[in-house]
Amino acid sequence: MKFQTVCPDILVRTGFAGFHANLTFPDGFLLGAATASYQIEGGWDAYGKGCNIWDTLTHEYWKLVEDTDTGDVADDSYHLYQEDVKWLKAMGAQWYRFSISWARILPEGHDWCINEPGIDYYNQLINALLDNGIEPMVTIYHWDLPQDLQDLGGWPNSVLANYAENYARVLFKNFGDRVKLWQTFNEPQIFMDGYDSEKGMAPSIDTPGIGDYLASHTVLVAHANIYPLYEREFKQQQQGKVGIALGHDWCEPFCTLHQDRCERYQKFILGGCAHPIFTDSGDYPSVPKERVDANSKREGLTGSRLPRFTGEEVKLSTGTFDFLGINFYTCFLGFDGVGGLVPSKGRDMGKIRSQDPKWPASASSWLRVVPWGYRKQLNWIAKEYGNPPVCVTENGYSDYGGLNDTQRVSYYTEHMKEMLKAIHEDGVNVFGYTAWSLLDNFEWLRGYTEKFGLHEVDFNDPSRPRIPKESAKVLTEIFKTRRIPDRFLD
Ligand code: GBH
Numbered sequence: 425m426k427f428q429t430v431c432p433d434i435l436v437r438t439g440f441a442g443f444h445a446n447l448t449f450p451d452g453f454l455l456g457a458a459t460a461s462y463q464i465e466g467g468w469d470a471y472g473k474g475c476n477i478w479d480t481l482t483h484e485y486w487k488l489v490e491d492t493d494t495g496d497v498a499d500d501s502y503h504l505y506q507e508d509v510k511w512l513k514a515m516g517a518q519w520y521r522f523s524i525s526w527a528r529i530l531p532e533g534h535d536w537c538i539n540e541p542g543i544d545y546y547n548q549l550i551n552a553l554l555d556n557g558i559e560p561m562v563t564i565y566h567w568d569l570p571q572d573l574q575d576l577g578g579w580p581n582s583v584l585a586n587y588a589e590n591y592a593r594v595l596f597k598n599f600g601d602r603v604k605l606w607q608t609f610n611e612p613q614i615f616m617d618g619y620d621s622e623k624g625m626a627p628s629i630d631t632p633g634i635g636d637y638l639a640s641h642t643v644l645v646a647h648a649n650i651y652p653l654y655e656r657e658f659k660q661q662q663q664g665k666v667g668i669a670l671g672h673d674w675c676e677p678f679c680t681l682h683q684d685r686c687e688r689y690q691k692f693i694l695g696g697c698a699h700p701i702f703t704d705s706g707d708y709p710s711v712p713k714e715r716v717d718a719n720s721k722r723e724g725l726t727g728s729r730l731p732r733f734t735g736e737e738v739k740l741s742t743g744t745f746d747f748l749g750i751n752f753y754t755c756f757l758g759f760d761g762v763g764g765l766v767p768s769k770g771r772d773m774g775k776i777r778s779q780d781p782k783w784p785a786s787a788s789s790w791l792r793v794v795p796w797g798y799r800k801q802l803n804w805i806a807k808e809y810g811n812p813p814v815c816v817t818e819n820g821y822s823d824y825g826g827l828n829d830t831q832r833v834s835y836y837t838e839h840m841k842e843m844l845k846a847i848h849e850d851g852v853n854v855f856g857y858t859a860w861s862l863l864d865n866f867e868w869l870r871g872y873t874e875k876f877g878l879h880e881v882d883f884n885d886p887s888r889p890r891i892p893k894e895s896a897k898v899l900t901e902i903f904k905t906r907r908i909p910d911r912f913l914d
Contacts, residue, residue, distance in 0.1 A: 426756060426847045427443065428720060431793070438574070441563040442778045446844055446848045446849065447841065447844060447907050447908040448844075448906060448907040449844070449846065449906045449907065450676070451878075452855070453852050453854075453855060453856060453857070453906075454518045454815070454856030455510060455518055455519075455854065455856070455857055455858075455899075455902070455903045455906075456512065456517035456519040456520050456521065456558070456561075456856075456857070456858045456859070456903075457517055457521070457523035457525075457816060457858055457859045457860075457861065457862040457899075458513075458520075458522070458768075458818055458858040458859065458860050458861060458862065459520075459521070459861055459862050459863060459865065459877060460499070460522070460523045460563065460566035460567070460610065460864065460865075461510075461522070461524060461525035461528070461566060461568055461866070462476070462478045462495045462498075462525065462566070462568040463498060463499075463524045463566075463569065463866045463868075464501040464504075464522075464862075464863055464864040464865045464866070465498060465500075465501045465502045465525060466494070466495065466496060466498040466499065466500040466501065466502050466563055467497075467500070467502030467503065467528075468494075468495065468496045468497075468499035468543075470502055470528075470541070471539070471541035472531055472539040472541055472542065473525065473527055473528040473531060473539065474527035474530070474531030474539075474541060474571065475527060475570070475571040475572075476525065476527040476568040476569055476570050476571055476572075477524065477567075477568065477569045477571060477574050477581065477618070477626040477627045478495060478567065478568050478626050479494075479495075479496075479527075479571065480494060480571050480574070480627070481492035481626040481627065482496070482598065485628060486630060488623060488869055489868075489869055489870075490869065490871035490872075490873045491871045491872065491873065493511060493750070493871030494661060494696050494759060494866075495705070495866040495867065496682065497883075497888075498865060498866045498886055499865055499881050499890075500888045501521075501554075501848070502545065502781075503839070504890075505545075505548065505549045505552065505886060506552055506576040507890055508862060508863070508890070509549070509552045509553055509556055509558065510521075510776055511562060511862065511879055511890055511892065512553075512556070512558055512862065512898075513556045513557075513558065514892070514900065515878070515899060515900045515903055516900055516903035516904040517555075517558055517620070517894075517903060518558065518559060518676065519558060519559035519560070519561050519564075519668060519856065519858065520553055520558050520559070520603070520862070520891075521561040521563065521565070521607075521712040521731035521817055522549070522560070522561075522562065523562065523563035523564070523565070523566035523610065524546055524562060524563070524564060524570075524585060524595060525568055525570070526565065526568060526569065526570050526591055527568065527570040528537075528542035528545065529542045529543060529546075529569065529591070529594060529595070530591055532570065532572045533570035533572045533573035533587055534572075534587060534590065535590040535591065535593070535594050535668070538594060539786075539829075540603050541730060543598050544685050546598075546599060547598075547886065550599060550602050550603060550604070551710035554602060556774050558836070559605065560602070560603050560605070561602070561603075561605040561606075561607070561817075561858070562595070562599065562603050562605070562606050562607070562856075563607045563609075563610050563652070563669060563817075564588075564592050564606060564608050564609065565588065565597060565609050565610065565624070566610040567610065567615045567618075567625070567714070567894075568730075569626075569627070570697070570705050572629050573587055575724070577644055578618075578619070578627055578629070578639065578642075579604070579615075579616070579618075579619070579638070579639035579642045580619060580631075580635045580638035580639050580642065581642065581702070582641075582642050582645065582826050583859050584640075584642050584646065584777055585642050585643075585645040585646040585649060586649075586667070587649065587768070588608075588643075588646035588649075588750075589646060589649045589650055591869065592608065592650045592654075593653060593654060593657070594781070595659060596654060596657070596658045596662070597658075600658050600664060601662065601663040603664065603751070603806070604663065605664060605665055605667075605748050606654070606665070606667070607638045607666070607667050607668055607669045607817065608647045608651070608666065608667075608668050609643055609646075609668055609669065610669045610671075610749075610751075610817075610834075610841070611669060611670060611671040611700050612639075612640045612643040612644065612668075612670075612697050613640065613670065613671065613672065613693050613694070613696065613697055613752075614671055615639075615643075616637070616640040616643070617630075617636060618636075618639070618770055619632075619634075619635030619636040619638070619639045620632045620635070620636045620769065625868060625869065627708075627729070627851065631714075632764075632765055632767065632768035632769065632770075633647060633729055633731050633765070633766075633767030633768040633769055633772060634767065637716070637730050637731060637764055637769070638731055638894055639663055639728055640696065640697065641731040641733075644697065644701075644741060645739070645741075647668055647701065647744060648700070648701075648740045648741030648744050649665070649740070650755070651666050651744035651745070652737065652740065652744065654666050654854060656884070660751075663739060665728060665744055665746035665747060665813075665853065666745070666746055667745050667747040667749055667789065668678055668697070668701065668745065668749060669749030669750070669751060669817040669818070670694060670697050670698055670749065670750060670751070671691055671750070671751030671752070671818065672690070672694040672751075672752075672801065673752075673753065673754050673755055673756050673790075673797075674690040674752075674754075674755040674756070674794070674797035674798070674800050674801040674804075675756050675758040675777070676755055676757055676797060676800070677692055677758055677760065677793075678748055678755070678758060678759050678778075679806075681760070682758050682759060682760055684704075685758045685759065685774075685775060686758040686773070687762050687861075687913070688711050688754075688773070688774070689758050689773060689775050690804060691709045691712075691885065692709075692711050692712050692715070692772075692773045693710040694772070694805075695709040695711065695712070695808070696709070697807060698714050698805075699740055699810075700733065700741045700742070701742065701743075701745055702742050702745060702748060702808075702809035702810070702812055702814075703742065703809065703810075704742060704743075705742070706733075706738040706739065706741055706742035707733055708732075708733075708740045710728060710796040711771065712730060712772070712887040713728075713730060715772050715774065716728055716729055716730035716772045717730065717849045719766075719771065719772050720767070723766065723767055724912065727762065727772065728846070730841075736814060736888040740818070742827075745812065746813070747812065747813040747814065747815055747816050747855070748805070748809070748812050748813070748815075749814075749815055749816075750802070750805065750814055750815070750816050750817060750819055750873070751819070751820070751860070752798050752801055752802075752817075752819050752839075753791050753792045753818070753820065754779075754792050754793070754797070754817065755779070755792070755794035755797035756777040756778065756779055756782070756796060757777065757778050757779060757780060758775060758776075759775075759776040759777070759779060760776070761774070761776035762774050762776075763775070763776055766771075769807065778793075779792045780792070783839070786821050786822045786823065786831075786874075787822040787823050787824050787873070787874040787875070788822045788867075788870070788874050793820070793821065793823060793831075793835055793838070794833075795835075795838040795841070795842045798819070798839050798842045798846075799845055799846045799850070800850045801812065801856065801899060802843065802846040802850075803846060803850050805852075806846075806850070806851075806852045808855065811851070811852065811853045812853065813853050813855055814852065814855070815854065815855055815856035815857065815858070816843065816854065816856070816858065817862060818858065818859075818860035818861075819836075819839055819847045819859060820832075820835070820836075820856070820859055820860035820861055820872040820876045821835035821876070821900055822834070822867070822875060822876050823829075823873070823874075823875055824873070824875065824877045824881065824901045825864070826880075826893075827880055827893045827894060828893075828894050829893045829894050829895050830894065832878075832893070832894075832895040833894055833895045834899045834912075836859065836895060836898065836899060836902075836903075837898065837908055837912040840857070840902070840908055841908055841912070843857065844908070850886075856886045859878060859899060860876055861877050862877065862879060863878070863879050863881050864876065864877030864880055864881045865877065865879045865881070865892060872877075876897060878892065878893060878895050879891060879893065879896055880892075880893055880895040
């Protein structure tokens with residue numbers, strides 16, 4: 425199926441033919457790598473930085489993290505950012521996706537106290553990237569909320585939407601002359617789980633089916649305010665683009681009988697964040713509204729656990745995007761069934777998920793290698809949301825380390841082939857790709873045990889040397905030749 429051209433300049437580039445054209449990246453397609461502040465920077469208390477919820481989790485609830493590790497030093501990119509830029513350049517990366525640490529810029533979360541050394545740090549990084557011909561792509565928020573805002577209740581407190589907007593303004597003001605690509609949030613559908621279980625992601629608060637919905641609701645309202653803020657105050661002068669990064673595993677029906685279960689799962693999780701922004705009608709899709717309302721009633725509640733947008737908010741948030749960032753890792757099989765606590769998102773969804781043991785495994789329990797699911801996911805998104813401009817903001821594979829990472833090489837080449845089919849054969853509007861991740865880094869609750877990096881980092885060596893793995897070499901070849909090498913053909 426061919427989709428309508430929404431962004432002609434991007435699709436025109438895909439209109440060439442020729443031998444192996446399918447394995448060639450369109451002209452202008454951006455290739456690069458991604459990271460996130462807490463996972464790589466270290467410098468957790470450097471020069472006026474405030475505490476954030478991952479500092480708190482790793483310091484005070486350290487039993488939750490594998491090997492009781494912290495991001496205190498991580499890859500020490502706070503000091504070694506020039507190394508990161510050097511390796512990006514060596515790879516031929518055209519862009520670099522990184523996130524900004526809110527508490528490094530605004531130690532207390534609010535904008536009446538700006539930490540100048542924090543501003544200096546990102547200025548240096550951005551300037552180094554630009555000096556080397558690498559386009560910066562900034563994620564405004566990748567999970568490291570200032571602790572002071574958590575102390576106000578964190579994302580379930582709707583006042584955080586204002587704080588987020590003011591934080592974004594500080595970033596646009598200080599960096600927008602040079603940063604032209606912004607994403608407001610990384611994966612609200614995942615970080616809302618910080619309010620789902622006391623054993624989970626920061627802030628690790630146990631309010632399933634309640635706090636998690638409130639949190640993602642505030643985040644969506646914040647996004648709906650940040651986009652027009654940029655349009656109003658900055659776009660004319662800065663000419664940048666603003667989007668959001670959503671992550672989602674493709675749900676494959678276990679058999680045709682379960683088709684609607686998978687559709688429901690997609691609409692519940694991905695749609696829960698995408699529908700308010702990427703459809704004309706806006707608002708949550710009917711699936712979560714109906715299901716959470718019905719369960720809330722069954723539980724004897726007067727109102728629904730799913731918060732509602734006001735009419736104004738629905739209008740405000742539709743169309744608040746220049747592009748959609750997609751993080752893609754793996755697939756699940758969807759079964760009919762009910763599981764999970766009462767109440768919880770899992771139970772509201774009415775899903776049972778599993779994975780096919782025949783799909784190749786990785787070091788991460790949740791990540792099996794299913795490249796064809798990637799093409800399906802890209803197609804589903806294009807169909808559901810009118811083929812918006814999409815960039816793949818994360819895609820990657822974990823192992824336990826080692827330079828000869830042949831499985832990661834095959835993960836990348838197979839996924840890129842599927843993405844190229846989605847572009848060339850299906851007409852999906854993908855304009856760029858950043859691999860997760862430039863470096864081995866702090867993999868949240870898994871600490872440093874699961875490695876996602878293209879470059880190996882020895883976390884016992886104080887100088888944190890970066891060494892390219894085989895996968896970095898293959899991606900270098902791909903970035904430079906702009907095609908999948910013949911030896912990876914089927
Ligand atoms: C991405 O989320 C994140 O954006 C990125 O920061 C992260 O490094 C990358 O994935 C790899 O995980 O087993 O309790 O530690 C993708 C979704 C989020 C799914 C973390 C797995 C593991 C939770 N992933 N989650 S835990």
